[in-house]
Amino acid sequence: MQGIYEAKGIVSEIQRFSVHDGPGIRTLVFLKGCPLRCKWCCNPENLSREPQYMLIQGKQKLIGKEMTVEEVMREIRKDMIYYYRSHGGLTISGGEVLMQPLFARSLLEACKSEGISTAIETSAFAEYEVIEQLLPWLDVALCDMKHVDEEKHLKFTGLSNRGILENIRKIGLSKTELIVRVPVVPGFNDTEKEIEMISAYAASIQGVKRLHLLPYHRLGEAKYEGLGEDYSLKGMEPMNSEQMEQMLKIARLSGLECQIGG
């Protein structure tokens, strides 16, 4: 059998000192490939699994590189001391981590065996068996719960939320800490009613104690241009902080510990 350190994956970026994606100071490893097509996605270069070119500051840059777990670990280890001091660690993001399950599992296992805490950021869209394989090596799962309304979810992400909600429920029963994250997107789920429903649903899931409201932002907009693609939410204004505070108030009615941002 292949050793975990030789497992290979397509990595688009390794970002150190990430401070909003799980506890403490973390290194974020972005994997390529995602089954969802959320209209507000801020990392469109990670949708396709294949490496691709993106125009950044007038230069074509290849996004996505095949790397072994060992190669990725060499970067992750550089901030060991900060993980220790801040209770941080690795967070795998994407794209969708569940699209590269073998690589993800190997990377999580390598970290855990070296004493580094682990987290994933996921849409929870996959066969549950795929998720289940990761759980023994996973400390924290940051799961998106974009909407409880199936039709709206389908319309804005391209997929139904049925399997997703079921998977979240199952993760909640495991030993992995489950944090629900709700991207708050104007025109999609930004009414008080919707936020109330989503947070109430999250609160009904066993094992969920915390919920993060992630305000929609436009920081990824330039990437669409760089990829030669259209950004369908062009010109949409993000929520202002008063609106977000109001959403937070509503979400707190669920009894969960809620915050704005990660």
Next chain:
Amino acid sequence: MKQILNIGPEETSPRIQNLIDGLYKALPAVESERALLITKSYKETEALPMVLRRAKALEYILENMTLVIRDSELIVGNLTTAPRSTQIFPEFSNKWLLDEFDSLAQRKGDVFTITDEVKNQLKECFTYWNGRTVNELATELMYDDTKTAMNHNVFTVGNYYFNGVGHISVDYERVLKNGFSGIIKDAEHALANLDKGCPDSIEKTHFLNAVIITSKAAIRYSERFAALADKMAAEERDMKRAQELRVIAANCRKVPANPAENFYEALQSFWFVQAIIQIESNGHSISPMRFDQYMYSYYKADIESLNLSKERAQELLDCLWVKFNDVNKVRDTGSTKGFGGYPMFQNLIVGGQDRAGIDATNELSIACLEATQHTKLPQPSISIRVWNGSPHELLIKAAETSRLGLGMPAYYNDEVIIPALVNRGLTLGDARDYGIIGCVEPQVGGKTEGWHDAAFFNLAKVLELVVYNGCLDGVRITPQTGEFTSFTSFGQILEAYQKQMEYCVRFLTNADNSVDMAHGQRAPLPFVSSMVDDCIGKGKSIQCGGAHYNFTGPQGVGVANVGDSLMCIKELVFDKKKYTLAQIKQAMEDNFGGTSIEAVDAEILKEVVRRLTEGGKSLSPDQIARLAELTSQGITAKKASGDYSSMLEDMENVPKFGNDIEEADDLARLSALVYCREVEKYRNVRGGQFQPGLYPVSANVPMGEQTGAMPDGRKAGEPLADGVSPVSGRDTNGPTAAANSVAHLDHMIVSNGTLFNQKFHPSALSGREGLEKLSALVRGFFDQKGMHVQYNVVGRETLVDAQNHPDQYKNLVVRVAGYSAHFIYLDKSLQDDIINRTEQIF
């Protein structure tokens, strides 16, 4: 880790805002009073030994200067009639001031107003000082080749060459506990016990008599305040203020003559010491150091006995914090580039270990940080000491202060500084009791004359001397080390760097020792010396070697630039063989196409046009074209020659210091070590050792202006890297990578201090978790033996600057969940959006 209980109140007293408003009512002004008084005194004491002349001069100034008790202040003691103004110290130097009289109010930074009356008074009194200044003597003492190296900007000793030395922390505790009456007794006792048969007893007698004169003068100064406060109380209609003035009068009658018996008296006694030191000399960086230690017993006793409420204690402390900002200093225009923003560097440090190695953080440490949060003023320069045993709360309180965007506190690592000082000969107890002088310079207070800001030394110039074989601007500065283009291995380049460093550091130490000697001969300072061990015992001023520990600390500037340049040469010339040394040298001579010099032209033209049109005049396009012609005639702009864009791109792609890449970090480490090992070989004229520092204050900007193009693609005139920080914008792997690279340098040998600046967009530090993360970042950096770090949380102005100068801000990242954006790569409208939101992030 222990817990500190009873953290103080968070409210700021309304009095504090009034005091702050008072500070900023008017522009700082130049005042002539001290200059006139010292000149008058000097004229009357020409027959006396220098140390007695100095004592008599201070006595005369304190007896005759105008005293002011400012509206609603509780701690008194002024240096100037108007707040934030400056006195003049003609005994150190004065020609520059005469030359700059008319531009002081017009210059770009650190503006001072000056009236015609003051100008005339000063002009008149400066004539007396012709040939009598410290500066003139120092120039005479220096060797000619030293002056040549200095004139070609290899280093500058400007700070002490033109001003008092300062950079001291006296034994404040001695005054608090014994008063100046105690110091007078000590001096009298020493006098009585002198062996008058010994030849050096003559000098000792003069020094001890000088100490007695200045101590009595200090007491007299406080008594004058007592009388003034009583007089003002009698005339005051507001009963509450009248009562306050009575208490001020009572305090001034008691301290600093006698021991302080409560917190308020201790604060007043402290301030008189702080003020008079800065009347005696204009040396800056008069650093209170471990204020939370020597003041704590007074604070604790008053709080526990209910003599003071916490709110009242905090108000008094806040008042003192405002008072620190009453002090100011005028510098020549050249120096203001190296010391921009009216800095006084009164460094006050809290936390850390005691002499026995036990953590000594207390409630007053926290209250001091609180005072900085309340006043949000640049002074005192507040610092904290951190070690493995520091309470978490101290770090959190400090992080909270950092987040306000004041650039303070600075964080210092006990785990590096204590062994670094032991390596310089301090006892373990003394090393554990260290504090910080000025910017970042460690020493034990009350017994050290550290001469910490001895010089700024341009490491990049040493590399230029390697490339140009010992010449700068066509003038021979140092011996030849071989034609640069003939080197066949990277090792030869390093050897030449080592050799050139040896030559340059020799000049540097000669310059410093000359200035040092001049201060000893022309400006021995009995007042400040009376509070430094073991001046009274030795019967010598600190300027003449009276202190227990003596150092001279010159600063290397440009570590990262030299490291990056060596890395580019190694990779592009020797490893990849993409370019020859001749091509690199040519590119440097051509300034990579000379674009920046043209840009300078355009800037100057813009400035000229701006000034001409300021008065409402308009210029025709013809006139502008004619101006452009005239301007460019005045500048010998090098014509763009050759296309260097691909070479620059190759240079940009070479790994740089600051990204946690070992090979690049190794070369930066070496660049610094070569300097440090050379400096520590030398001895100073006070019997002490030279010790290296690596920090620039803001001298990296003017020194950059004096430095040509470098092999790392840096163009002529661009700023050098700041302290031990990576070159601005070249650290693109985030703050942990930059911190790891910086920690890779050998900080322990840099016992005169290192400076590491990190910039953050507030998005990285929001909420309680943001504070936890900042504190973890400090701890993680310090675990790896970094020495100092400070954080600049950027505000609106910096972001606007980043829009205009994106190259300087490549490392500035906006962080949100699942996404980090490099600010400069965002679309302008998005940047604007972020700028508008930045202030509301916390």
